[in-house]
Amino acid sequence: MKQLSHRIYIALLLSSLATAHATPVGFDADKLATVSSKVQSLVDQQTIAGAVVLIARNGKVALHEARGVCDIKSGAPMKKDTIFRIYSMTKPITTTAVMMLVEEGKLSPSDPVSKYIPELKNLKVYTSKDNDKKATKTMTVSDLMRHTSGLSYGFTGGPIAKLYREKRVLDRNSSLKQMIDKLSTIPLQAEPGSSWVYSVSIDVLGRLVEVVTKKPFSEFVHDRIFVPLGMKDTGFYVPKNKSQRLASQHSRNASGKLRVSEPGASSPFQKKPVHESGGGGLCSTANDYFRFCQMILNGGELDGVRLLKAETVAMMTTNQLPASIPNIGIGDNRKGIGFGYGFAVRKMESDWGFGGRVGEFGWGGAASTHFWISPKDRLIVITLRNFMPYEWTLEKELKRLIYESLEE
Numbered sequence: 001m002k003q004l005s006h007r008i009y010i011a012l013l014l015s016s017l018a019t020a021h022a023t024p025v026g027f028d029a030d031k032l033a034t035v036s037s038k039v040q041s042l043v044d045q046q047t048i049a050g051a052v053v054l055i056a057r058n059g060k061v062a063l064h065e066a067r068g069v070c071d072i073k074s075g076a077p078m079k080k081d082t083i084f085r086i087y088s089m090t091k092p093i094t095t096t097a098v099m100m101l102v103e104e105g106k107l108s109p110s111d112p113v114s115k116y117i118p119e120l121k122n123l124k125v126y127t128s129k130d131n132d133k134k135a136t137k138t139m140t141v142s143d144l145m146r147h148t149s150g151l152s153y154g155f156t157g158g159p160i161a162k163l164y165r166e167k168r169v170l171d172r173n174s175s176l177k178q179m180i181d182k183l184s185t186i187p188l189q190a191e192p193g194s195s196w197v198y199s200v201s202i203d204v205l206g207r208l209v210e211v212v213t214k215k216p217f218s219e220f221v222h223d224r225i226f227v228p229l230g231m232k233d234t235g236f237y238v239p240k241n242k243s244q245r246l247a248s249q250h251s252r253n254a255s256g257k258l259r260v261s262e263p264g265a266s267s268p269f270q271k272k273p274v275h276e277s278g279g280g281g282l283c284s285t286a287n288d289y290f291r292f293c294q295m296i297l298n299g300g301e302l303d304g305v306r307l308l309k310a311e312t313v314a315m316m317t318t319n320q321l322p323a324s325i326p327n328i329g330i331g332d333n334r335k336g337i338g339f340g341y342g343f344a345v346r347k348m349e350s351d352w353g354f355g356g357r358v359g360e361f362g363w364g365g366a367a368s369t370h371f372w373i374s375p376k377d378r379l380i381v382i383t384l385r386n387f388m389p390y391e392w393t394l395e396k397e398l399k400r401l402i403y404e405s406l407e408e
Contacts, residue, residue, distance in 0.1 A: 206278030
């Protein structure tokens with residue numbers, strides 16, 4: 001036990017020494033330092049095992065730190081290039097791929113999904129166990145991108161979620177085509193366009209990309225997004241030569257103490273999946289995801305490489321929900337929060353969340369990864385840890401401190 005404690009202490013020390021002392025750009029240096037102190041205090045209190053935090057403003061990284069450990073059992077130190085399962089932070093990358101195809105004239109947000117995936121043409125809407133009704137509205141590509149398709153997820157409650165679990169809709173060993181075949185047999189949870197329901201919609205978009213481009217989804221995003229943006233550590237699995245960099249997944253035991261629930265060394269993300277999940281399948285690093293975020297903040301361009309037009313990015317990062325859907329929620333009511341194409345968007349000030357600015361957009365992943373972008377402040381924040389179920393800890397503790405550290 002003493003040896004383990006010593007290893008963890010050494011890991012924390014090395015992590016601290018490895019921290020980049022970048023000159024803050026547009027920040028009060030002393031106030032920005034409180035962000036580092038807060039993360040370290042969360043590690044010291046064993047609230048979190050470790051984290052990587054990256055903060056950038058005006059296109060320059062002001063803080064990029066690794067604190068704590070990536071495996072609390074072994075004491076392996078967290079590093080700035082640690083690879084994380086980013087789960088639903090995959091979604092904005094998938095909608096970017098779709099909007100690239102929109103710009104190329106290969107599809108339109110208003111197109112019926114069934115134009116490309118005919119298996120989803122005549123879906124029914126759940127009303128009761130034995131009395132489903134035919135959908136009266138058409139599911140569009142836009143519905144998929146903003147989560148108004150009527151599809152669902154298996155982790156929510158209710159009879160539809162139960163069917164998703166029983167049919168293993170997101171089985172890692174099934175293809176995207178097989179996923180569609182399963183979905184074609186399950187009623188919708190709601191009429192398309194009628195409500196915001198967090199769902200496998202973005203996974204369906206992955207299949208749509210395959211159909212339109214006649215390429216595997218992973219090949220398209222690799223060739224058209226990851227390579228042009230220099231995202232060298234992002235993919236649907238971690239190759240063998242990088243396997244030691246994958247963070248272990250953590251959870252809490254019955255007494256509330258942190259424990260390793262899935263060691264990085266034995267993670268299923270060490271093997272190439274059959275199901276290339278556009279909704280939650282990617283692994284990445286803070287630096288890689290920063291490059292994606294900076295491209296978005298720049299209006300679709302990074303280092304002379306343009307993926308999207310500025311007006312396309314503006315569409316994606318502003319609220320696309322109709323007036324009949326005032327806000328989103330996943331088992332909660334996120335007042336003032338709308339949804340664009342792959343991003344949650346703060347439409348107005350409200351008492352939901354942990355502060356933030358109107359116009360801010362971002363999203364998180366199931367294992368407590370999160371990012372947000374404030375266009376007004378030219379600010380990007382990425383916080384990565386691997387802990388399930390999702391915890392808001394880092395956003396809750398850091399958002400106010402980060403905004404308070406800004407200088408004009």
